[in-house]
Every structure is written in structure tokens, then in C-alpha cells.
Amino acid sequence: MTLAGGLIVGAALVAAGVLLAISRRTAGSSLPVQALGTAVIGACGGAVVVQGATIGSGFEGGLGLSAAVGVDPLSGFFLATLALVCVPALVHARGYLAGARHAAAITAMSGVFVLAMAGVVVARSVPGFLAAWELMSAAPAAAILLRSRDESACRTVLLYLSLTHLAGVGVWVSMLWLANAGAITDPSALAGEPAMHRSLLALAALVGFGTKAGLMPLHTWLPRAHPTAPGHVSAIMSGVMIKVALYGLVRMLFEWLQPLPGWVAPVLLAAAVVSCLGGVLYALVQHELKRLLAFHSVENVGIIALGLAAALLAGQHGHEAIAAVAFAAAMLHTLNHALFKSLLFLCAGSFQRQVGELDLDRLGGLLRTMPVTGVAFLAGAMAIAGVPPFNGFASEWMTLQALVQLGIADSPGGVVVQAVLAAVALAATAALAVYCFVKVVGLVLLGPHRQRAAEQATEAPASMVAPVVFLALTCLAIGAAPGLVLEPLGNLSPFGPLPGDVAAVAPRVPGSGAFAPLAVLALVVAATVVLQALRRRGGIAAPSPVWICGQPRSARLAWTSAGFTKSLRLVLDGVLRPRRSVEVVGDATGVASIHHASEVPHLFDEVLYRPALRGALGASRRLRRIQSGSLRAYVTYLLLTLVGVLVVVRIGGE
């Protein structure tokens, strides 16, 4: 069967799954069909990447309504990522949605979501791209509303849809302008346009695709929308939807918008650095698991954008090899983040189903009651923290190398400073991610149970355990052998092939030492096994209470999320601006109780969004005075408009 036939079969299977869910009103029979269809789509996409082929039609310029589809290596890579995330998510949904309200409708929406994302990636005509884009934005909103209809869910969906569409203006303007100029098929079409037009195009594209991807300061919908969606839909949103936005950004900046204005790469680099640091800092002070994971998505999108910006900078200054390495690092991190973020969200879904809530201060000890999910969650946490030998470290190492090599190479002074400072910011992000995920692992998996439900939780059913185990093993495999993925990535690069050693067993970027992840994994595992055996030979472990220097152990002295991060909160007081309120309830006879509440408000909400919202509402209130209701006023408006148009025509005619 040809690859094109395989893609059609896969899409048909997913559509069949959606129809099954709608007609039979059950989720159980539809989800395996959808998962199978998605797996077929992903396999075909992967085959396209590995072979480096292009199937279907190329991009069609112009604005004609056509349903042209085609798959080239970049599209194939995103299809493979889609499958690697959506197949485990759909299998997980089988157990997650069992007994949930509107399970069939949510399943149908998931299938539509998957088809819409695949449609964005394979669309080869601008109207087709935009139609699939809008469907991709609408599907998760429907899934959120199906799950719960209360006021906060409605407000979240309204915010998500309005922000996405405000930013979607950027996507529509840039795509339609490019199609009109014919730049989609002809890379030299924009060369004659004035620089101001190209700058406006680039700004529209950055705002449009950047909002959907979740770059700071355009990210505010992400931490609100991702936690309220059903478990597997959150995984797909965080794992794939924001990557599809980055796909659009890659097409725009690397293929269609040539020659790129000079300010785009430094601005993207700055936005990426702000996303990295801001995302992880705000994640640190969250105490709800899914909101924390959503902020980490912002951070990782920043890391991917760092790689893309480094590739742009390197390409603009003639270092093709470094640009290829940076682009490959960004693509590898796209895949890695999709894998470990969906792993973490699916585990969170399992915890939510077995325990009932996800407040970090009210879980605890889940490694004892849910061992397999717990170990998979630990693997995901180590991967996202960027700790060897998992895959997060491999892609972060490559991005760091690309930035440092860009500094070492013969570049202008400003580029060297930008590259080195961006590398330092990425190292700070990695250290903050370690801090955050040690806290998460400790609060969720270890320590005493903090409520009855955590104590009574049992291991999730097999349909929810198997996907997370698969994702954890994939993270470890890619971390140990990143060369397996880097080799086909050479077919994607717009900067020519990857330098020889990058895809080797011990990857080596030109100008760096070798890094042997397989040897590190083997040595760490071997040393741990040997040391554990020696540990047991030393005598039977003496069972004892926890020492705590002789103090009694009390549940009321158990550490909270805020307590563990307090030292960093105090040091970064000026940036985070936490708010504290202490209320002492008592009278002359003594203190009855003391209430303490503290929170870290989101700086962007306070400084950027609320004032903008207030300004917009105030301006529209003032504008509403035009609608006075008086007929005479309206006739006057019509006369004034007519006179104005005649004057303009008269002036224009001269």
C-alpha cells in the first residue's frame, strides 16, 4: 500500500471512530478505532520523514478554494509526533472516560480534534489551512464545555476562544497576504516589497502563531485552558496543538517569508528567553498540578523557540552547520516535549480519577498505592527536568551547544552576546525545572498520604497504565539514543544536511566534545545495580521510625508546596511580588485563630491584560454613546457619511 493510501485509510478510520461515537453513544468502541487510525497516520508520516520523500501535492499559491493535501518531511514529522501523543492519549481515555458524563460526545470531539490537527499539517492550500486551523481551535473548547458547564469553565472557554481569535487575526492576515503576493510557491515574490510590509507580515505571524503556541507575553490562555480540559484532551493540547502552532511558525519564518527582516530573530530570541524563565518561575509557585504542567508547556515552547531563533541567527550570519544543528535541536525538543508532557498529563489524569483532585498539598504517597503510574510519573518528571539520561537532557544539551557554538563562531559582537546570554538563561531554566519537579515528585508520590482518598487509591486499570509505561520507555529510549531520531531529522532541515557526527551513537556537534548518552545510561544503571547489591550485602536494613533528630513526626508539620519553594520566593521577591495576608482573630482574652493566605499573582495579568481589558471596555462604553436611539441622530450620521464619501471621491479624483 502506498503512503498516500495509508494516510487516507488512517483518516477514514478516525472519521469512522467519530461516527461510531456519535451513533452508538458509547466511547468504548470508538476509541480503539480512532487510536488505530491515528497510528496508521503517524506511521505513514514517519515513513515520509525517514525516506525524505514528498507525497501528494505541493503548496498551492493563490486564494482558490481547494482541498489539496500533501506530506513533506516537515509535515510527516509533525504527523508522527501527533500519533506518538494521540494514540496513548486515546487509549488512556478509555479508562479515564469510563462512567464520565457525555463520554461519547467528548470522544467524538477528540477524534475531530485529531483530524483537525492532522489537517493543518497536511493542508496545501491557504483556505484549507485556515479552515483546519479554526476547527483545531474550536474542538478543545467544545470538549471543555462538555466536561463541565459551570461558570469558571464558561469563562475559561470564552477567554480561550477570544484570545485565540484575536491572535488568529495575525494568522489570517499573514497567510492571506502571503497567498495574495504568491510567496507561498515562489520564495522570491516578497523581495520587491518594501521592508515595512515584510515587517508587518512578520509581526502578524509572530503574534498569531506565537499566541497559539503559548510564547510569553501572549500565553495567558494556556494556564487557564489546559487544566480545565478532560485529561487526555489536556495531553493532546499541550503535546500537539501548541506544536502545530510552531509548525506554522516554522513554515512562515523559514520557508515563505523570505527575506526575513533582521529584527525577527533577536525578538524571537528575547520572547523565547522570557517564556523560558517566566514559565518555569510561575510554575514553581503553583499548587495545582495541571496548572503547573501548563506553565511548563510555556517554558518548553520557549526552549523550542530558542532553538529556532538560534537557527535563524546562525543562518543569517552564514553558519549553515550551526543553523542545521539548532533547527534539529528545536525539532528534537518538539518531539521530546510532546512525549514527556503528554506522559505527565496522562498520569495526572490517572491520579485525578483515582484520588479525585490534583491539589499538590492534598496528595502524597501515591508511589506506594499506585506504583506503576508513579514510576512512569517519576520518569516523566526526570525527563522534563532535563536530567540525563532522559530525552529532555539530550535536546536541551543540543540547544545549549548550538547557542554556545554560535557564540564561538566568527559572528558579530551583538550576536555573540545574545547567544551566550540565551545559553545562560537556558541553564537557569533547567535548574529551576529541577527544583520544580523535585517538589512535584515529592508532594505527589512520596511522603505521608495527606487525605483518605490518597490512602485508599488503587492502581489505575490497564488501559490507563499501558500508555504511560509506553511513553516513559520511549522517553528513556530517545534519551539513550538520540541519534535514532536525529538521523531522519536531517531530511527536514532547511539549512542543508546535519554535520556528520551529530546523529552518531555518541553525538558530537562540530566544535564540541562528544557526549555518550548510551554509555552514561549503561554506567549509571550498572553502578546503581552494583551499589544496591553491595548495600544489601551489608546486613539486613533495620526497620526504624523516621529519625528527624528525635522529634515526633506529625502530619501538621508536613511540608507544603509553598514551604519548599519559600527560599526562592524570598530571593526573587521583587520579580514575583507575592501577596500575603495575615488575619488574627481574637479579643482581649487572647488569640482564637490566625488565618494566613499568600499567593503569587500573575504579573502579566496584572500589568498587561487587566489594564488592556479595562481600556477596551471603557473605550467601547464611550463609543456606545453613538447609539443614542434617536432617529434624528442616525439620519445625521448617514448624511455626514455621505458627505464624507463624496469629499474623498472628489479629492481622490483630482
Add this chain to the structure above:
Amino acid sequence: MRGAVLPGIMQVAGLALAPMLPGLVQQAKARLQGRVGAPVHQPYRELRRLWSRSVVAPEGTTLIYRLAPSVCAAAVGCAVLVVPVGTHGIGWLGTDALVLAGLLALARFATAASAWDPGSGFALMAAGRDLMFGVFAEPLLLFSLALFALGAGSTDLRTMAAGAGDAAIAGSPAHWCGVVALLLVVLVETGRQPVDNPDTHLELTMVHEGPLLEYAGRDLAMLHWASAARHWVVLVLVADLVMPTGGSATWGVAAIAACVVALCMALAVVETLVAKARILRVPALLGVGFAVCVIGLASAVFGGVQ
């Protein structure tokens, strides 16, 4: 190649020689304070004593408590096998500088996660502080390594060590700014004053010692060894980047050894002269390192040495 054998042997022997470095520092501190002090090989006696005891199993702990000392020791052991002694490294795990930060992060992750398992307040407080120092020390380490890489033209540790012998690179201001920053990182990684006091178990001064409180026997021996191996990793790294080790391999190894001994003496002098800084002031101290690195970066970029 005959020349590369001795440095390779020294690097692997670092796994066994590492405990001598804290012993040297303690002996020097004792002499400076007018005491006789324990002999230089006291840490070996300590390790042998701990090795003969059994481990404990606090109630309610899971496999993370059991695995963490082994993983921490394995991670720092890998870091020892990455840092070359001079310009020849064994290269089993590669010789890239940026891998060091990752391996030390793995060790820090294992230790800090193990503090959550028993749930002891002292261990958690210390783990939080350790991670907070890591937030500022890891970027400073990367900044200084980037400065050295800018001078030497590669992030391979062997090339960076060879750059120390090149007069043009070793004489540049960027190189010495990087050395100053790296010495601050040494203070944080080894847990010496003014960052932390390794001699006491007081609540105020526990950063590295905190998670160790719940361990006994062979587990504690592995964690003590890991702490000593961290000394080896950062001190040999500084010695590589400061001493010219080109030429004969034997003289190179001797130069590194002399520099490491001198750095241990310097650590003892700093610990004796300087009081411990407030925990919340340590990031400001590391901020001085960042400022020095920015000056070094400006000098490298606009001063013409690249």
C-alpha cells in the same frame, strides 16, 4: 600512546583518590586553627566505619529512598570520568563540558527527591536550599564554561585545558573572569563557607548535610563518597583550566596535582577567614560572579581576543 596512559589512569584513580581532598582541607583548617587535627586519610577511615554498618529502612519510605544514594554516587562517578586530568581524557563518556552540569543536576535531583521520602523537616529545608543555590550556581557554571569555550574555540574539555597553556588565551581578561566565577561555583558545589558550613548539623547551616541525616551505613558511605567526588570534579576542572599542561604527560599530571593541593589549601584559608553568609545573601554573592562574567564576555567580544 604512552603519553595518554598516565592521565587516563589518574582520572580513573580519581574515583579512589577523591576522599583525600576533603581530608586535606580538614587537615589544613585544623593547622590554621592551631589544632593537630585528624590525619589526611581520615575520610577513608570514616568510609570504612560506615561500610561495616547496616542500613536503615524508615517506615513509609519507598524505592526512591533506597535508590537515591546509589544514583547520586553513580552520577558523580560519571562526572569524575568526564573531567580529564590535563589535556588527555579517557573519553568513555565523552569529554564535553556541558554534560557536567547535567550529571551534577542528576545527583542533586536524586538527593533532593530522597529528602521527601521520609518527610523529615530538616532534610526538606536543606533540600530546598540546595536546589535554590543550584538555580544560581548552574547558570554561573555554564557562563564561565562558555567564557572558556569562547577563548579556546570549543566546548571539549581537553581543548579548553589545552587553551590554558596558550599564552594568548590564558592571558586574556575573559579567561581570568571565568576563573573567578568558577571559584565561586567551587564554593557552592563543595558546600564550603561562606556558602555552607560542612562541619555542623545545625538547622541554620545545613544545605548538603540535611538529606544525609536519615541515612546510615553503606548508604551514608555512598553519600559521603559522592560529596568527596564533587570536590574532585570541580577542583580538577579549575586546575585543568588554570595550569598549562601541554608537553610531557607526567609533568602535566604533576602540575594538576600541585594545583589541586594548592586549591585545597586555599579553600581551608577561605573557610577560616570568612564567616558563613546568610542563606538569602548567597545568590547576591553568586551575582558578583555573574557581573564578573559579563565583564569577561564584554572583554572577549569587544576586546578582540576570540
